[in-house]
Amino acid sequence: MKEGPDISRVAALIGDPARANMLTALMTGKALTATELAAEAGVTAQTASGHLAKLFDGGLVQSRKQGRHKYFALAHGDVAVALEGLMGLAGGELRTRTGPKDAALRQVRVCYNHLAGQMGVQMFSSLILRGYMRDDPDAPILTASGQEFIAQFGVDLDALSQQRAPLCRSCLDWSERRTHLAGSLGRAILTKMEQSGWVKRDDKSRALLFSQAGASAFQVAFPETG
């Protein structure tokens, strides 16, 4: 009578309108906070909290606590695939929403001491896609080829590993809502970029000012799609 896995459980999870709205909102690939998802679903915070707990238990979303916010994202690509399949049956359309303010800050800025914004996310994903780094659930891990790449970039890894602070750490990007590289390595890379004259910090804001040559060099070092 029963063949294959039980699909009713996971389908029932998606079958609630509030949860379905949350999941579709997460289809952008960006992480959203619990309150944002509550607004997206049109329910109160308490209700949303219950829904999100169920989605987490069902393995459809992953969560990440950062400060007093809790960010949620789809657990993995298979979830998006399944959702797309359902959308094909419903003939649905996708809507987009996220509103950052300053365009310059959204493109690139400093986050404590490391690179953030669109370029920060690009650097991180470029490292991942070329096999220099592995996005472990716990923390990113620099591979052997990655260590070589970073050394050639001009960062002294041995000195960094002496420090107490973790070498690699992923940080959720404010505007992009995707992970970028933090930790002592992220800090060292930004420092190296400053030393090389690629970029200067703005005194008043978190904006970063790339020189024309620096921007070009960045694109060469961390190309967009691998």
Place this chain on the structure above:
Amino acid sequence: MKEGPDISRVAALIGDPARANMLTALMTGKALTATELAAEAGVTAQTASGHLAKLFDGGLVQSRKQGRHKYFALAHGDVAVALEGLMGLAGGELRTRTGPKDAALRQVRVCYNHLAGQMGVQMFSSLILRGYMRDDPDAPILTASGQEFIAQFGVDLDALSQQRAPLCRSCLDWSERRTHLAGSLGRAILTKMEQSGWVKRDDKSRALLFSQAGASAFQVAFPETG
């Protein structure tokens, strides 16, 4: 927020255990009567009637009356694709149970009307690696050499391209977690294999029974190049 075409509606349809069992039973591609589906779902005939009406209204199944029987089948291939996607999500949770029947199903089975399981994935990747097919993000594309290969295999491509249904389509395999070939071409290939006596369908399950000669011929036609 009650806007637009709802993914939750169709997901809720699949979300009921009885309906999910009916749909999985229909994944064989065979049409089943209402009473057969009632037994499959473990409910009475009245309950099944209500479920099937809902599935029909939701566009997931098609029905045709024949004498005093009413036969149901999946509405179209997209439904099977969506169901397989959901199975991929639910598969991870039920890793513990692997019966003898599951092993056979993992190796090869029928997905609506095309080949699935380990052999289905092998066929797909064999076509890709030999340059007969290109795995476009949108949908797989048959190359010129691929068209020649398929024609030699004994499938009339001209007749297929006349149909409204897409020729090539990728479907995510729930056991292998990789794509296999669906669409009218996938269906035609399986039909050809049946006509050639390579394989027979099981009446009760999604299992496929390859003859010894058929299995050998399959390995010759779609070698494991990877």
Place this chain on the structure above:
DNA sequence: CGAATGCTTCGGCTAATATCGAAGTATGAA
């Protein structure tokens, strides 16, 4: 013609669950 089978509709019972108000924790800011 009855009798039997396959399917559907109706009514009521029951269980599940989505929802929100209120109160409780945790983190960050003033």
Place this chain on the structure above:
DNA sequence: TTCATACTTCGATATTAGCCGAAGCATTCG
């Protein structure tokens, strides 16, 4: 510290929806 924000837990309510018994059509067969 004190306050505000973000999120969670608890309790109660209400709507929903699955389920089956009983009865009603429709079709087929003896």
